[in-house]
Amino acid sequence: MLSNKKEELMRWSDDDQKKFKSAFGTTDENARRTIFDRVNKEIEYNDSLNIDSFDKTNENIYAKIEGWKDHGKIHLGEKFWSNSKNDGSESTAGVLSHEISHIYNIGPTQDHFPDYNHGKDIYYKENSHLLANKRPDLALKHADSFEYYLEDR
Numbered sequence: 001m002l003s004n005k006k007e008e009l010m011r012w013s014d015d016d017q018k019k020f021k022s023a024f025g026t027t028d029e030n031a032r033r034t035i036f037d038r039v040n041k042e043i044e045y046n047d048s049l050n051i052d053s054f055d056k057t058n059e060n061i062y063a064k065i066e067g068w069k070d071h072g073k074i075h076l077g078e079k080f081w082s083n084s085k086n087d088g089s090e091s092t093a094g095v096l097s098h099e100i101s102h103i104y105n106i107g108p109t110q111d112h113f114p115d116y117n118h119g120k121d122i123y124y125k126e127n128s129h130l131l132a133n134k135r136p137d138l139a140l141k142h143a144d145s146f147e148y149y150l151e152d153r
């Protein structure tokens with residue numbers, strides 16, 4: 001998933017740019033570079049993951065990350081085990097990439113912004129695309145926008 005996007009970001013064809021634009025609302029060079037850097041950092045980070053990087057939680061969530069300032073533990077919730085698929089939206093790889101993008105040195109991405117949606121979390125594809133249309137500057141820092149970009153093959 002990540003290496004596929006890395007290729008798209010380097011190739012940067014019309015189709016690649018179209019996917020990028022629907023996720024982030026822009027195709028400017030700084031935006032491309034921001035996401036390219038993040039994808040590369042995630043690829044590198046994934047090499048450091050091992051069984052101790054994960055934990056199970058009974059909360060009804062996909063996942064959350066703890067210790068986002070450094071190497072955080074990823075807690076996988078009920079939805080991760082019951083809803084996540086191998087491909088498409090809310091895929092296992094997408095959910096993990098979402099959580100990892102919260103890490104300070106990698107994004108850091110956020111789920112909410114003080115000056116948008118009354119500071120409430122912005123989740124799921126429709127809301128993420130709306131954010132991209134209205135605020136590309138925030139979409140570039142938004143975790144679900146990044147996840148749906150990665151999942152858009």
Ligand SMILES: [Zn+2]
Nearest residue numbers: 098110111143
């Ligand atoms: Zn999140």
